[in-house]
Amino acid sequence: MRNKFLIALLFVITFASCNTVNINKFTNNELPVSERIDYLLSIMTLDEKIGQMVQIDHKGLIVKSDVQKYFIGSVLSGGGSDPVDNMPESWANLYDNLQNYALNTRLGIPIVYGVDAVHGHNNVYGAVIFPHNIGLGSTRNPQLVEEISKITAIEVAATGIDWTFSPCIAVPQDERWGRTYEGFSEDPQLVSLLGRASIRGYQGDDLSNPLTIAATAKHYVADGGTNGGRDQGNAAISEEVLRDIHLFPYIGAVDEGVASIMASFSSWNGKKIHGNKYLLTDVLRGDLEFSGVVVSDWDALRQLPGSYENQIVEGINSGIDLVMLSNGYVEFLSLLKKAVISGKVPQERVDEAVRRILEMKYKLDLFNNPLTDRSLITSIGSKEHREVGRQAVRESLVLLKNNNNILPLNSDIKNVVVSGKSANNLGNQCGGWSIGWQGERGNDFTIGTTILDGIKNGVSKSTNVIYSRSGKEVDNSNDVAIVVIGELPYAEFEGDDKNLTLSVADIETVKELKAKGYKIVTVLISGRPMIINEVLELSDAFIAAWLPGTEGDGVADVLFGKYNPTGKLPHTWPANISSGGSSETLFPLGYGLTYEK
Numbered sequence: 001m002r003n004k005f006l007i008a009l010l011f012v013i014t015f016a017s018c019n020t021v022n023i024n025k026f027t028n029n030e031l032p033v034s035e036r037i038d039y040l041l042s043i044m045t046l047d048e049k050i051g052q053m054v055q056i057d058h059k060g061l062i063v064k065s066d067v068q069k070y071f072i073g074s075v076l077s078g079g080g081s082d083p084v085d086n087m088p089e090s091w092a093n094l095y096d097n098l099q100n101y102a103l104n105t106r107l108g109i110p111i112v113y114g115v116d117a118v119h120g121h122n123n124v125y126g127a128v129i130f131p132h133n134i135g136l137g138s139t140r141n142p143q144l145v146e147e148i149s150k151i152t153a154i155e156v157a158a159t160g161i162d163w164t165f166s167p168c169i170a171v172p173q174d175e176r177w178g179r180t181y182e183g184f185s186e187d188p189q190l191v192s193l194l195g196r197a198s199i200r201g202y203q204g205d206d207l208s209n210p211l212t213i214a215a216t217a218k219h220y221v222a223d224g225g226t227n228g229g230r231d232q233g234n235a236a237i238s239e240e241v242l243r244d245i246h247l248f249p250y251i252g253a254v255d256e257g258v259a260s261i262m263a264s265f266s267s268w269n270g271k272k273i274h275g276n277k278y279l280l281t282d283v284l285r286g287d288l289e290f291s292g293v294v295v296s297d298w299d300a301l302r303q304l305p306g307s308y309e310n311q312i313v314e315g316i317n318s319g320i321d322l323v324m325l326s327n328g329y330v331e332f333l334s335l336l337k338k339a340v341i342s343g344k345v346p347q348e349r350v351d352e353a354v355r356r357i358l359e360m361k362y363k364l365d366l367f368n369n370p371l372t373d374r375s376l377i378t379s380i381g382s383k384e385h386r387e388v389g390r391q392a393v394r395e396s397l398v399l400l401k402n403n404n405n406i407l408p409l410n411s412d413i414k415n416v417v418v419s420g421k422s423a424n425n426l427g428n429q430c431g432g433w434s435i436g437w438q439g440e441r442g443n444d445f446t447i448g449t450t451i452l453d454g455i456k457n458g459v460s461k462s463t464n465v466i467y468s469r470s471g472k473e474v475d476n477s478n479d480v481a482i483v484v485i486g487e488l489p490y491a492e493f494e495g496d497d498k499n500l501t502l503s504v505a506d507i508e509t510v511k512e513l514k515a516k517g518y519k520i521v522t523v524l525i526s527g528r529p530m531i532i533n534e535v536l537e538l539s540d541a542f543i544a545a546w547l548p549g550t551e552g553d554g555v556a557d558v559l560f561g562k563y564n565p566t567g568k569l570p571h572t573w574p575a576n577i578s579s580g581g582s583s584e585t586l587f588p589l590g591y592g593l594t595y596e597k
């Protein structure tokens with residue numbers, strides 16, 4: 001009897017000591033991070049480990065307390081997934097609320113929260129929205145790009161968030177792709193230069209600095225090389241082309257220490273990237289020696305073949321560490337647990353993924369500083385930040401035509417007509433990924449300056465600025481008309497376009513004013529080169545302004561000569577688009593005029 005009691009006592013002591021968590025062994029900053037992670041991995045249950053491998057959109061949580069119940073390691077706000085009133089304070093409250101659930105789990109491992117801050121903290125009301133990357137590509141200015149990302153990091157950190165799914169280092173090869181504007185250029189060298197600068201801006205030289213955030217190089221790989229520019233399509237290209245054009249910017253991103261890489265929805269020669277172990281592991285971990293976190297795209301594993309369990313097994317065994325989900329985390333976790341127990345997903349693979357995720361959290365110093373630093377919130381949309389946004393707009397504009405040096409206009413000009421659907425439309429000038437996933441329309445969705453506002457601010461008090469959206473409300477004149485036309489906002493596959501033609505209404509507006517005798521200065525608001533031949537012919541001057549964001553003053557600064565245009569095309573500008581994608585060139589890569597002295 002006595003022996004049985006002693007054995008039972010020994011068991012209880014042994015079991016208890018196994019389960020006694022020595023907090024110090026994973027929170028003591030004196031200990032090497034690798035040792036702290038080794039200890040955590042040694043005491044984490046399987047549920048706690050697989051919970052770290054889920055990134056759920058906050059709107060996909062059935063109840064917020066599921067972060068605690070399922071040990072969820074990451075949360076995101078996908079495009080447009082904003083808290084109710086979308087104010088900075090609401091974002092910080094959402095973040096801290098979810099973080100506190102994570103901190104109340106057995107081990108208190110903090111969540112890491114990601115958002116698409118791709119041209120400023122573009123989801124949040126009042127944040128500065130900078131030019132989209134195609135405009136930054138026109139600047140060819142890495143210092144400016146680094147500064148923009150640095151400002152974005154501050155405004156993101158001010159809402160508590162730790163991580164942006166940016167920069168997109170796609171190398172768009174076909175302008176029919178709806179995500180062309182998210183890339184810097186068709187030139188991999190330029191993409192690498194600006195992608196590295198952006199990562200430096202977001203991450204600084206120490207991710208534990210509260211003014212820095214983790215960056216994501218995306219979408220790995222050849223997302224911009226699909227046939228016909230089809231979003232999430234198939235890149236039927238040789239490995240040489242894949243490496244020379246599309247992989248090249250990732251070499252620089254890894255060299256800059258990018259914290260994470262997002263896999264692409266697209267396929268390479270018929271195989272989905274999310275299930276391509278050669279690219280996700282052999283090339284990325286072997287050739288490039290990337291040691292950070294590979295995050296999936298939005299529910300992207302569901303695009304793999306077979307059952308959901310098979311999709312999970314293939315994606316994770318191929319090299320996905322963190323799985324981004326819109327919802328359905330309970331089912332996902334149940335299937336992943338089943339796959340690990342059955343051996344289909346090796347325990348070592350789980351531990352490897354969790355190790356990378358924990359490393360990212362330690363680098364961000366989330367164990368010591370998990371909650372929002374509320375002192376930063378006044379920096380959001382500050383005057384200083386907007387000035388940088390305005391400078392970026394100035395440098396992003398590309399002057400394609402300037403007959404008889406009609407530009408710059410004199411700010412003392414007596415009369416000027418301002419026309420076109422995008423002259424007085426903040427939504428159009430911001431483009432996609434601006435408050436809403438697909439962007440917005442009109443002027444009241446955030447704080448900013450329209451191009452019309454900028455023109456009014458840029459001329460003298462004696463100048464008569466006449467706004468006529470269609471050009472129909474003005475009489476004949478030989479005055480100057482500034483006509484702002486182009487694309488309406490879009491994001492991702494919603495922007496795929498086979499023709500890239502201007503709308504009939506846009507062309508009619510230009511024709512209307514030309515017929516009335518006006519000198520035409522056309523400003524194109526678009527996410528990419530478009531087929532502009534007819535309007536270019538009717539214009540005395542033509543500026544490609546891309547998607548400038550909230551600081552419309554920057555356009556007027558160029559129109560009235562406060563800033564001499566320096567922008568150069570980041571894409572070859574086609575004269576036409578054939579169904580096969582080949583085209584004649586209207587303007588070459590790097591083209592851009594400046595004002596004659």
Ligand code: GLC
Nearest residue numbers: 077078079116165218297298
């Ligand atoms: C989207 C995009 C990706 C984005 C992610 C989260 O589908 O492909 O660029 O970061 O989902 O919003």
